[in-house]
Amino acid sequence: MKKLPIGVQDFKELITNYIYIDKTKYLYELITSGKFYFLSRPRRFGKSLTVSTLYYLFKGEKELFKGTYIYDKWEFKEYPVIKIDMSDNTLTTYEEFIESLKDKINKIYKEEGITPTTKDLPTMFGNIIEDLNKKNKERTVILIDEYESPILEHLNNKEEAEKIRRFLREFYKKIKSKDEYIKFVFMTGITKFTKTGVFSALNNLNDISLDKTYAQMLGYTQEELESNFKEHIKETAVEMKMEEKELLKNLKMYYNGFSFDGESSVYNPFSILKFFKKREFENYWFESGSPSFLYEYIKGKKIRYEDLVKYPVSELDFSTREIEEANASIFFTQAGYLTFKGIKRLGLRKKYILDYPNIEVKNSFSKIILEANYGIRETEQIETTIYERIYEKDIEGIIKEIKRIISAIPYNLHKKEESYYHSLIYTILASAGLNVTAEELTNLGRSDIVIEEDVIYIMEIKIDKSAEKALNQIKEMKYYEKYKGKEIYIIGININSEKRNIDEYKIEKI
Numbered sequence: 001m002k003k004l005p006i007g008v009q010d011f012k013e014l015i016t017n018y019i020y021i022d023k024t025k026y027l028y029e030l031i032t033s034g035k036f037y038f039l040s041r042p043r044r045f046g047k048s049l050t051v052s053t054l055y056y057l058f059k060g061e062k063e064l065f066k067g068t069y070i071y072d073k074w075e076f077k078e079y080p081v082i083k084i085d086m087s088d089n090t091l092t093t094y095e096e097f098i099e100s101l102k103d104k105i106n107k108i109y110k111e112e113g114i115t116p117t118t119k120d121l122p123t124m125f126g127n128i129i130e131d132l133n134k135k136n137k138e139r140t141v142i143l144i145d146e147y148e149s150p151i152l153e154h155l156n157n158k159e160e161a162e163k164i165r166r167f168l169r170e171f172y173k174k175i176k177s178k179d180e181y182i183k184f185v186f187m188t189g190i191t192k193f194t195k196t197g198v199f200s201a202l203n204n205l206n207d208i209s210l211d212k213t214y215a216q217m218l219g220y221t222q223e224e225l226e227s228n229f230k231e232h233i234k235e236t237a238v239e240m241k242m243e244e245k246e247l248l249k250n251l252k253m254y255y256n257g258f259s260f261d262g263e264s265s266v267y268n269p270f271s272i273l274k275f276f277k278k279r280e281f282e283n284y285w286f287e288s289g290s291p292s293f294l295y296e297y298i299k300g301k302k303i304r305y306e307d308l309v310k311y312p313v314s315e316l317d318f319s320t321r322e323i324e325e326a327n328a329s330i331f332f333t334q335a336g337y338l339t340f341k342g343i344k345r346l347g348l349r350k351k352y353i354l355d356y357p358n359i360e361v362k363n364s365f366s367k368i369i370l371e372a373n374y375g376i377r378e379t380e381q382i383e384t385t386i387y388e389r390i391y392e393k394d395i396e397g398i399i400k401e402i403k404r405i406i407s408a409i410p411y412n413l414h415k416k417e418e419s420y421y422h423s424l425i426y427t428i429l430a431s432a433g434l435n436v437t438a439e440e441l442t443n444l445g446r447s448d449i450v451i452e453e454d455v456i457y458i459m460e461i462k463i464d465k466s467a468e469k470a471l472n473q474i475k476e477m478k479y480y481e482k483y484k485g486k487e488i489y490i491i492g493i494n495i496n497s498e499k500r501n502i503d504e505y506k507i508e509k510i
Contacts, residue, residue: 042335055081298368
């Protein structure tokens with residue numbers, strides 16, 4: 001059984017010793033149909049591995065690719081390659097970043113036996129592109145990973161971020177001006193900045209981030225998961241004492257759901273690899289990030305779940321503002337905390353519906369919202385209590401716990417809006433790690449909240465009306481129809497706006 005490539009980003013090491021999911025079909029399409037590319041994906045999604053794979057392709061190391069799609073299709077000719085990881089710099093200050101990057105460029109000059117004729121860093125970059133072409137009699141390949149990392153490092157310091165942005169604009173401009181010396185360019189990042197920012201110098205790049213042709217280029221598809229991890233699936237199912245079918249269903253709920261075209265979806269690779277290593281359903285990808293940064297961002301902008309998913313977004317929304325000024329939903333989508341859950345068409349226009357990708361992200365993100373927005377810190381206790389009540393079918397116990405949490409929120413934070421309480425109750429339930437959805441679509445309307453575990457719980461929430469009215473709406477609209485054949489409970493809840501809490505609820509079994 002091949003080893004799991006957790007944290008391995010070098011293609012040569014990975015292809016030799018670890019499980020490799022063959023993505024070279026996409027790379028062949030890229031290198032044979034175009035020249036300048038940009039791809040944004042969330043962290044730990046395989047961007048660096050893709051850059052590394054392209055490096056070995058253009059270095060002509062054919063034998064590494066034996067057994068892959070591209071092996072008998074590509075010429076495997078050696079080209080000069082400039083490969084830079086912008087995150088692998090000292091990023092503490094602007095000055096330290098410049099010195100760090102200068103060391104990298106000087107190292108390329110030294111390795112190639114070329115003497116720089118200037119100390120101006122953008123000019124040095126442009127010159128080495130041209131010099132490598134002339135020295136090797138082949139056009140230069142440029143691979144830049146995490147192109148905006150120095151800016152993201154200073155998102156909370158606008159002045160420092162702007163200094164870095166101005167420099168990178170000049171640095172990357174050389175890629176366009178040296179076109180005649182370039183064979184291929186591939187750049188990655190988490191975000192795409194606007195055409196007035198860094199990308200004003202890179203308007204010749206083909207942005208494939210939302211191109212459906214490449215939607216599954218990074219991440220694991222369902223078929224790739226089942227065919228490449230057969231032995232791991234089998235052994236894990238035995239150890240966890242569940243059928244393989246049940247294991248796959250749970251894996252899909254927890255770690256699948258990332259979509260970059262609104263139609264197809266992929267698993268986060270890091271979560272899958274960590275899961276098969278530990279064989280426990282935990283929040284691997286989310287917890288490997290920067291929760292403290294998210295906490296401050298959410299707290300500063302008072303972000304609620306409702307605010308994030310209320311409006312569909314267009315492709316244009318991802319390139320009209322710099323990321324620190326963009327709507328929170330755009331920032332979180334590019335960072336991977338939200339994803340496309342469908343497409344809404346209005347005439348010739350296309351918009352993407354947003355939501356959390358899966359239980360892993362929904363669970364962790366909801367905990368941070370509870371802490372940052374509402375001052376609720378005992379999220380682990382909440383998770384344990386609600387999870388226990390769900391599996392005991394103790395609906396009254398769940399309502400009691402929700403009431404307790406709401407009562408702990410300072411009165412001045414409450415709003416006299418149904419949407420506020422929908423969002424709050426949904427966030428409480430999601431923070432417990434439940435498979436919960438908000439405004440679940442049926443053919444007759446939208447139910448407020450649905451918990452879909454072994455038992456189905458459908459909630460309708462009203463404010464200053466009655467629990468009876470809420471319950472009757474579920475019945476009249478038949479929100480339960482799509483779940484027929486399962487055990488179903490419907491729950492009508494009324495919120496008293498003066499008491500700022502649940503004052504009445506009714507439960508029925510369907």
